Amino acid sequence: MFDIEVAKKEIPFNRESLESTLKSRFFYAPAFEAYGSVAGLFDYGPAGCAFQANVVDQWRKHFILEEDMLEVDCTMLTPYEVLKTSGHVDKFSDWMCKDPKTGEIFRADHLVEEVLESRLKGDQVARGLLSNANEQAAEDAEKKKRKKKVKEIQSVKLEDDVVKEYETVLAKIDGYSGEELGELMVKYDIKNPGTQGDLEPPKAFNLMFETAIGPSGQLKGYLRPETAQGQFLNFNKLLDFNNGKIPFASASIGKSFRNEISPRSGLLRVREFLMAEIEHFVDPEDKSHARFKEVSDLKLKFLPKETQQAGSTKPIEVSIGEAVSTKMVDNETLGYFIARIYLFLIKIGVDPTKLRFRQHMANEMAHYAADCWDAELQTSYGWIECVGCADRSAYDLTVHSKKTGEKMVVRQKLDEPKEIEEWEITLTKKLFGPKFRKDAPKVEQYFNELTQEELASKSEELKNSGKITFKVKGVNNDEDIELDDKFLTIEFVKKIQHVREFIPSVIEPSFGIGRIIYAIFEHSFWARKEDTARTVMSFPPQVAPSKVLLVPLQSNKELSAISADIAKILRKEQIPFKIDDSGASIGKRYSRNDELGTPFGITIDFETIEDGTITLRERDSTIQVRGSVKDVLKAIREITYEGVSWADATKNLKVFASQQDEE
Numbered sequence: 001m002f003d004i005e006v007a008k009k010e011i012p013f014n015r016e017s018l019e020s021t022l023k024s025r026f027f028y029a030p031a032f033e034a035y036g037s038v039a040g041l042f043d044y045g046p047a048g049c050a051f052q053a054n055v056v057d058q059w060r061k062h063f064i065l066e067e068d069m070l071e072v073d074c075t076m077l078t079p080y081e082v083l084k085t086s087g088h089v090d091k092f093s094d095w096m097c098k099d100p101k102t103g104e105i106f107r108a109d110h111l112v113e114e115v116l117e118s119r120l121k122g123d124q125v126a127r128g129l130l131s132n133a134n135e136q137a138a139e140d141a142e143k144k145k146r147k148k149k150v151k152e153i154q155s156v157k158l159e160d161d162v163v164k165e166y167e168t169v170l171a172k173i174d175g176y177s178g179e180e181l182g183e184l185m186v187k188y189d190i191k192n193p194g195t196q197g198d199l200e201p202p203k204a205f206n207l208m209f210e211t212a213i214g215p216s217g218q219l220k221g222y223l224r225p226e227t228a229q230g231q232f233l234n235f236n237k238l239l240d241f242n243n244g245k246i247p248f249a250s251a252s253i254g255k256s257f258r259n260e261i262s263p264r265s266g267l268l269r270v271r272e273f274l275m276a277e278i279e280h281f282v283d284p285e286d287k288s289h290a291r292f293k294e295v296s297d298l299k300l301k302f303l304p305k306e307t308q309q310a311g312s313t314k315p316i317e318v319s320i321g322e323a324v325s326t327k328m329v330d331n332e333t334l335g336y337f338i339a340r341i342y343l344f345l346i347k348i349g350v351d352p353t354k355l356r357f358r359q360h361m362a363n364e365m366a367h368y369a370a371d372c373w374d375a376e377l378q379t380s381y382g383w384i385e386c387v388g389c390a391d392r393s394a395y396d397l398t399v400h401s402k403k404t405g406e407k408m409v410v411r412q413k414l415d416e417p418k419e420i421e422e423w424e425i426t427l428t429k430k431l432f433g434p435k436f437r438k439d440a441p442k443v444e445q446y447f448n449e450l451t452q453e454e455l456a457s458k459s460e461e462l463k464n465s466g467k468i469t470f471k472v473k474g475v476n477n478d479e480d481i482e483l484d485d486k487f488l489t490i491e492f493v494k495k496i497q498h499v500r501e502f503i504p505s506v507i508e509p510s511f512g513i514g515r516i517i518y519a520i521f522e523h524s525f526w527a528r529k530e531d532t533a534r535t536v537m538s539f540p541p542q543v544a545p546s547k548v549l550l551v552p553l554q555s556n557k558e559l560s561a562i563s564a565d566i567a568k569i570l571r572k573e574q575i576p577f578k579i580d581d582s583g584a585s586i587g588k589r590y591s592r593n594d595e596l597g598t599p600f601g602i603t604i605d606f607e608t609i610e611d612g613t614i615t616l617r618e619r620d621s622t623i624q625v626r627g628s629v630k631d632v633l634k635a636i637r638e639i640t641y642e643g644v645s646w647a648d649a650t651k652n653l654k655v656f657a658s659q660q661d662e663e
């Protein structure tokens with residue numbers, strides 16, 4: 001029996017060969033090649049487009065339809081104020097360091113990572129554990145026709161404790177601040193790898209593309225770096241659409257833009273990419289999930305923060321139920337999404353043995369986040385974050401609501417009224433007009449936005465000194481303003497509450513479609529043992545760019561007429577197909593489509609003219625069966641769209657021994 005997993009392992013994975021297939025079959029290519037291209041920008045060709053569209057379609061079905069999510073499509077152009085409020089203007093940056101002599105710029109964390117990894121490799125060479133590292137590096141560079149000289153791996157043995165130290169730094173590489181990276185560069189003597197020249201200390205570089213909206217140039221804006229902010233700003237409309245009830249989730253699929261310091265590794269780090277993001281709004285006091293039971297037994301590989309802290313990358317395998325009950329994963333809703341992400345990735349062709357969930361360490365996570373896990377996929381470039389899944393708490397809605405004055409809250413009628421005590425401010429508004437004139441509304445807004453803690457402290461100030469001092473942006477030249485108790489009172493009052501009002505927490509699964517697609521390319525790609533030039537993309541039929549290749553055995557009027565008839569049926573049934581009636585040998589025609597991942601081949605031969613039967617070929621095993629057009633198309637439909645196995649779908653078809661696959 002043919003086993004695809006065994007076949008994939010027989011010939012070691014070769015990235016060069018994959019890249020050549022992706023290029024020759026035009027899955028994607030660098031954009032603007034005629035103009036020398038720009039790093040980090042890619043165009044997708046027909047095969048890439050169809051594959052991406054199918055992945056997105058599956059995403060929509062798996063998440064939006066299955067979970068009843070509310071889809072929105074928000075603009076990519078985003079005004080400055082929105083991203084200032086969200087924190088992106090000040091914090092959405094990476095650390096770069098410059099070589100003042102050559103002008104070269106490096107991303108600091110990547111540089112530290114590369115240098116330490118190369119030293120560890122050198123240590124392995126010195127210990128006799130790795131023999132041909134340099135030959136391999138030189139060969140790779142030669143094949144890629146890299147202009148830059150390859151940094152040679154020095155065979156230098158390191159002390160055992162240095163090895164351990166390097167490994168610990170590498171396990172934590174995503175979490176260092178700029179200052180810490182600078183310290184590591186000094187400590188480990190890290191320089192420009194090409195020239196050995198000194199580098200300037202790391203500086204923050206904001207990754208957003210800036211632009212001006214409108215002809216005056218006055219309204220500053222950015223191309224969005226994520227789709228999330230548009231979703232948050234539609235929260236009230238979506239809540240209303242959902243009849244005021246939570247939990248609910250919004251979802252969005254669209255392009256995002258990041259001016260990466262050094263785009264690299266093909267589709268893995270680019271400057272414009274498709275994201276699919278979910279914002280699941282949930283009660284902060286109840287993060288249970290109604291459907292958690294459905295996934296709780298699912299076993300997954302986790303790399304919790306404690307493991308990484310100890311310098312290890314060995315994952316632990318437990319069920320998501322256990323991960324949540326032991327509090328390794330913060331709550332059920334987060335756990336539910338982690339499991340659903342896993343199921344989605346496996347469905348579209350990710351190799352489950354190359355998938356793990358890595359927890360963010362405290363210093364890697366945004367200060368407001370409660371917990372965060374990345375789905376990482378193993379590729380020839382290492383483990384790559386492809387989906388982030390974070391509990392962002394109530395941060396985003398809180399900051400936008402504070403900034404705009406628009407309340408973004410859920411109101412829940414209480415079963416029984418509750419007595420509460422809270423701070424309440426009363427403004428003597430008739431005094432505000434004469435004192436502040438046109439700025440009076442701004443000052444009033446400032447007071448209306450004070451939190452309970454701020455009101456408590458202002459009340460204390462008023463009690464102790466008879467006045468309060470504060471600043472309001474754009475009022476009194478941004479200088480201190482003083483008001484005494486004629487203008488306001490702040491009291492702690494008892495109230496009967498009939499409605500509970502709260503800002504929901506947000507659980508955010510965020511998918512980079514390009515990264516996932518590239519990882520699937522690697523996970524699906526293999527070469528046939530009999531002839532390694534014959535490579536195959538073993539995509540699951542559901543996401544394969546095209547489903548069927550129609551091949552008339554020879555150029556012949558009768559055969560062409562039958563294939564046109566079958567094409568008509570396929571078109572009517574909306575099953576994507578291609579006809580290959582070129583003069584190439586049938587083996588070659590199949591082989592070209594194996595590279596495109598087309599799961600089925602239909603051959604129309606002279607027997608078809610006699611009895612109306614056709615052959616159906618399965619891409620991976622090359623097994624062929626024979627049956628009527630109706631039965632073969634039924635099998636294709638069942639396997640592709642209904643998840644039926646090949647064995648079950650074809651059990652009534654005749655096995656067909658043929659030499660068609662040979663040249």
Ligand SMILES: Nc1ncnc2c1ncn2[C@@H]1O[C@H](COP(=O)(O)OP(=O)(O)OP(=O)(O)O)[C@@H](O)[C@H]1O
Pocket residue numbers: 258260267268269270271273275385386387388510511512513514515516
């Ligand atoms: N430059 C990029 N090119 C392609 N995909 C990206 C890029 N940056 C982010 N993504 C995708 O978007 C998802 C969510 O973005 P997020 O902000 O969590 O990434 P990130 O932590 O900034 O990624 P990294 O640390 O690798 O730069 C990622 O999981 C990834 O799949």
